[in-house]
Amino acid sequence: MEIQTHNDSYKIPPAGSRAERRERTEFGGATLFEKIWDKHIVKTIDDGPSVLYIDRHFIHEVTSPQAFTGLNKRGIKVLRPHQTIATADHNVPTLNQHLPIKEELSRLQVEALIQNCHEHGVELYGLGHPFQGIVHVIGPELGITQPGMTIVCGDSHTSTHGAFGAIAFGIGTSEVEMVFASQCLLQSKPKLMRINIEGELNKGVVSKDIVLYILSKITSSGATGYAIEFAGSTIRSLSMEARMTICNMSIEMGGRCGLIAPDEITFNYIKGKPLSPKEEQWQVSLNKWKTLYSDTDAVFDKEYYFKAEDIEPMITYGTNPGMGISVSATIPTVDTINENDKSGLAKSLTYMGLTQGAAIKGQKIDYVFIGSCTNSRIEDLRLVASFIKGKHKADDVEVWIVPGSKQVEAQAIAEGIDKIFEEAGFMLRQPGCSACLGMNEDKIPAGKYCISTSNRNFEGRQGAGARTLLASPLTAAAAAITGFVTDVRELLN
Amino acid sequence: MSFELASLNSKLINRSQVNKMKALTTILSRFVPINIENIDTDQIIPARFLKATTKNGFGKNLFRDWRYYNDDESKTRADFPLNMSQFDGEILVAGKNFGCGSSREHAAWSILDYGFRVVVSSFFADIFKNNALNNGVLPVQVSEAFLQRIFLQDNNTELTIDLEKQTITIISTGEQEHFDISSYKKTCLMNGYDDIDYLISIKEEIQKFELEKL
Numbered sequence: 001m002e003i004q005t006h007n008d009s010y011k012i013p014p015a016g017s018r019a020e021r022r023e024r025t026e027f028g029g030a031t032l033f034e035k036i037w038d039k040h041i042v043k044t045i046d047d048g049p050s051v052l053y054i055d056r057h058f059i060h061e062v063t064s065p066q067a068f069t070g071l072n073k074r075g076i077k078v079l080r081p082h083q084t085i086a087t088a089d090h091n092v093p094t095l096n097q098h099l100p101i102k103e104e105l106s107r108l109q110v111e112a113l114i115q116n117c118h119e120h121g122v123e124l125y126g127l128g129h130p131f132q133g134i135v136h137v138i139g140p141e142l143g144i145t146q147p148g149m150t151i152v153c154g155d156s157h158t159s160t161h162g163a164f165g166a167i168a169f170g171i172g173t174s175e176v177e178m179v180f181a182s183q184c185l186l187q188s189k190p191k192l193m194r195i196n197i198e199g200e201l202n203k204g205v206v207s208k209d210i211v212l213y214i215l216s217k218i219t220s221s222g223a224t225g226y227a228i229e230f231a232g233s234t235i236r237s238l239s240m241e242a243r244m245t246i247c248n249m250s251i252e253m254g255g256r257c258g259l260i261a262p263d264e265i266t267f268n269y270i271k272g273k274p275l276s277p278k279e280e281q282w283q284v285s286l287n288k289w290k291t292l293y294s295d296t297d298a299v300f301d302k303e304y305y306f307k308a309e310d311i312e313p314m315i316t317y318g319t320n321p322g323m324g325i326s327v328s329a330t331i332p333t334v335d336t337i338n339e340n341d342k343s344g345l346a347k348s349l350t351y352m353g354l355t356q357g358a359a360i361k362g363q364k365i366d367y368v369f370i371g372s373c374t375n376s377r378i379e380d381l382r383l384v385a386s387f388i389k390g391k392h393k394a395d396d397v398e399v400w401i402v403p404g405s406k407q408v409e410a411q412a413i414a415e416g417i418d419k420i421f422e423e424a425g426f427m428l429r430q431p432g433c434s435a436c437l438g439m440n441e442d443k444i445p446a447g448k449y450c451i452s453t454s455n456r457n458f459e460g461r462q463g464a465g466a467r468t469l470l471a472s473p474l475t476a477a478a479a480a481i482t483g484f485v486t487d488v489r490e491l492l493n
Numbered sequence: 494m495s496f497e498l499a500s501l502n503s504k505l506i507n508r509s510q511v512n513k514m515k516a517l518t519t520i521l522s523r524f525v526p527i528n529i530e531n532i533d534t535d536q537i538i539p540a541r542f543l544k545a546t547t548k549n550g551f552g553k554n555l556f557r558d559w560r561y562y563n564d565d566e567s568k569t570r571a572d573f574p575l576n577m578s579q580f581d582g583e584i585l586v587a588g589k590n591f592g593c594g595s596s597r598e599h600a601a602w603s604i605l606d607y608g609f610r611v612v613v614s615s616f617f618a619d620i621f622k623n624n625a626l627n628n629g630v631l632p633v634q635v636s637e638a639f640l641q642r643i644f645l646q647d648n649n650t651e652l653t654i655d656l657e658k659q660t661i662t663i664i665s666t667g668e669q670e671h672f673d674i675s676s677y678k679k680t681c682l683m684n685g686y687d688d689i690d691y692l693i694s695i696k697e698e699i700q701k702f703e704l705e706k707l
Contacts (some may be wrong), residue, residue: 018512039706042695042698042699042702043695043698045677047675047676047677048675048676048677049675049677051692051698051699053699053702053703053706053707062543062544062597062599063596063597065546065547066546066547066598068548069547070689074693076693079696090540090543103544105544105545107543108544108546109544109546112546154596154598155595156596156620170596170620171620171623172596172597172598172620172623172624172627173598173624174598174602174624174627174628174687174688175623175624175688176626177689178688178692181689181692182689182692182693182695182696182699183699183703184692184699186688186691186692188675190619192621218499219588220531220593221531221589221590221593221616221618224590224593224616224618224619225619251594253595254590254593254618254619255527303539311638320531320533320593329526334650340530340531340590341531341562341688343529343530344529344530344531344589347529418500428553435500437540437545437595438539438540438541439540439541439543446563456533456535456594456595458533458535458536458594458675459535459536459558460535460536460539461535461655463556464539464541464563464564465558465563468570491585
C-alpha cells in the first residue's frame with residue numbers, strides 16, 4: 001500500500017475511494033464500524049440516507065423538550081420508551097441539590113423533563129436518584145452501554161459510548177424527535193478513519209494527553225465526515241475510563257463518532273453492572289461481542305499512526321481543542337501554526353490574553369475545574385487524589401471537583417477520597433455538567449483563567465469572557481497546587 | 494424522479510403536516526459576511542440561552558457575545574457584521590468549518606429565527622449540517638476559492654441560490670458554482686417535508702425489522 005508521509009509521526013494512506021481499495025483486497029474484510037452499521041440498517045433510500053435502527057436513546061433536559069412537544073402535536077407517544085433513558089445534568093446546580101433549582105428557566109426545563117418522562121413512560125434518573133449524573137457517565141456505569149449497539153443522544157459527546165465498541169453519536173433535537181417517533185434515524189454512512197497509537201506512555205501522560213495530542217496534529221476539523229476507530233497497543237492497554245476520555249473528544253476532531261474494539265478490559269468492566277446482561281444472557285452477549293473488531297484486511301479511507309513516546313503532557317492555548325501544545329512548548333506563531341488555525345490565531349490569542357511564541361508554562365491560573373463527561377469518573381478522581389495527597393492548593397486558586405454521577409460521588413466518599421480533597425482545599429461538589437458549558441450556576445468569570453479537564457475551550461464556553469486551558473486531570477491538579485501552568489512531571493518523584 | 498421519491502411524495506403530499514417547514518426553492522438576496530473560520534455553535538448561540546422549551550425567539554441571541562460587549566445590549570460591537578447596517582439579507586456567508594462543536598439545534602433555530610434561509614461556507618460540521626436541513630435552512634458548501642470571491646464582493650452584491658439546479662451565483666459577476674445535496678434532502682427542502690413524516694410512514698417496516706433482525 002502506498003503511504004504518503006506527512007511528517008515523522010503520522011502517515012496518510014493513498015487517495016482513492018475506500019470502495020476501490022476494498023475491491024483490491026483479497027478478502028474484503030469489514031471494519032468494526034461496518035459490522036455494527038450493517039446490522040442496524042432497516043433500509044437504504046436510493047441516492048439518499050439509510051434508515052438506521054437505534055438500540056439506546058439517552059435524553060436530558062436541554063435538547064429534549066421541543067422533541068416531546070413535536071410528538072404531542074402529532075398526538076403520538078415515544079415508540080420504544082424502554083430503550084430510552086433520561087437524566088438531568090446540563091442545567092442542575094452542583095451544590096445543595098436537595099433544594100429547588102434557584103434559576104427559574106433551569107427549573108422549568110428540569111420539571112418539563114420529569115413531566116415528559118412520566119407521560120411517555122421513560123425511565124428518569126433525575127435529581128435525587130442514586131443513578132443521576134452526566135448522561136455519558138451513567139450509561140456506561142449502569143451497564144446500559146454495550147458493545148455492538150447503536151446509541152444516540154442530543155449531545156455531541158455521545159461519542160463517549162463508542163469506547164465499548166458501539167456506534168454512538170450526537171444528534172439534534174429534530175433527530176431526537178425522529179428516534180422518539182420511530183426508534184430510527186436517517187443517516188448517511190460516514191467515511192472511515194483509523195488512528196493507531198503504538199507503544200508505552202511516558203511518565204505523567206494519560207489518555208487526555210493522547211487525545212489532545214491527536215487533536216493538535218489533525219486539527220479540530222481533521223475527522224469531519226469520518227467515523228474514527230482508535231486502535232494500537234497504547235489504546236489496548238488503557239482502562240475503560242481512559243478509553244472513554246478519548247472517544248469523548250472524537251467530536252472535537254469533527255468525527256461523527258469514535259470507537260474502540262471491545263476486549264477483556266471492556267467485558268470485565270461491563271460484567272456485574274446494574275443493567276448489564278446476566279446469567280445465560282451474559283454468555284450469549286459475550287459471544288456476539290467477541291466478533292466485534294476490524295478484520296485484519298479491513299480497509300479505511302484514511303489512517304494515521306502515532307507513537308506514544310512522542311506524547312507529552314498537553315495543554316491548549318487557543319479557542320478550539322485542536323489548538324494544543326506540550327506544556328513544555330511555546331505557543332505557535334503564524335509561521336509555525338497549522339493551516340486550519342492560521343487565520344484564527346490572532347483573534348484567539350487576543351481573547352485568551354496570550355502571546356505568540358511565549359511559553360505556556362508559568363501562566364497564572366485562577367480556577368481549576370476537574371469534571372465533565374470527559375474526565376469525571378472514579379479513576380480520574382483517584383488519580384487526582386493520589387497526586388495531591390499531602391499537598392495543598394495555591395491560595396489564590398479556586399478548585400472544583402465535580403463527580404460525573406451520584407455513583408462516582410458515593411464511591412469517592414466510600415474510598416475516603418473526599419477527605420483528601422478537603423485537606424487539599426479542593427471543593428468536592430455534586431454531579432452535573434457544571435462548569436463545562438456556562439449554562440448552569442457554575443461559571444468562570446470574564447477574563448479569568450481556568451485549567452479545565454473538560455472538552456471545549458471555545459470563546460465563552462465556561463462563561464462569557466472566560467479563558468479555558470484544556471488539560472488532563474493530572475496537569476490540572478498540578479496547576480491547582482502551584483497556581484500556574486505546571487509540567488506535572490516536575491512534581492512526580 | 495429517482496428512487497422512491499415518487500412513493501415518498503405520494504406518502505407525504507396529502508399528509509397534514511404538523512411541523513411543516515417552509516419550502517425553499519430559490520433565494521435571491523444580499524448577504525451578511527462573517528469571515529471567520531471554525532465558528533462553533535457556542536458562538537452561534539451561547540449555552541446560557543438554551544433554557545427555553547420552545548423553538549422560538551433564539552434569533553435575538555444569535556452570535557450574542559460577538560454582537561455585544563459584556564453581554565450588554567446597549568453596547569454593540571460596531572465591527573461585527575450583524576451590527577453593520579450596510580449588511581443585510583437572507584444569506585449568511587462564513588469561513589470554513591462552520592457549526593463545529595455542540596450538537597445544539599438551537600444554533601439552526603437561531604439562524605432561522607434571525608431571518609437567514611441559507612448559510613454558505615467552504616466546509617460544514619456534520620451535526621450542524623443535519624440540524625440546518627431539518628429546519629429548512631440550506632447549507633451551501635462551495636470551494637474555498639469561490640467563498641473568497643464572495644467575501645471580496647461589496648455589500649450591494651446579491652447572490653442567487655437555485656436549489657433545483659444546485660447552483661450559487663454571484664449576480665454582479667456571473668460567477669457560478671454547483672453545490673452537492675442528496676436528492677432525498679433536496680426533495681424534502683423543496684417541498685417542506687421533514688424526516689419524521691417519512692419515518693412514521695415506514696413504521697411497519699421498522700417493526701418488521703425489529704422482529705426479524707434484532
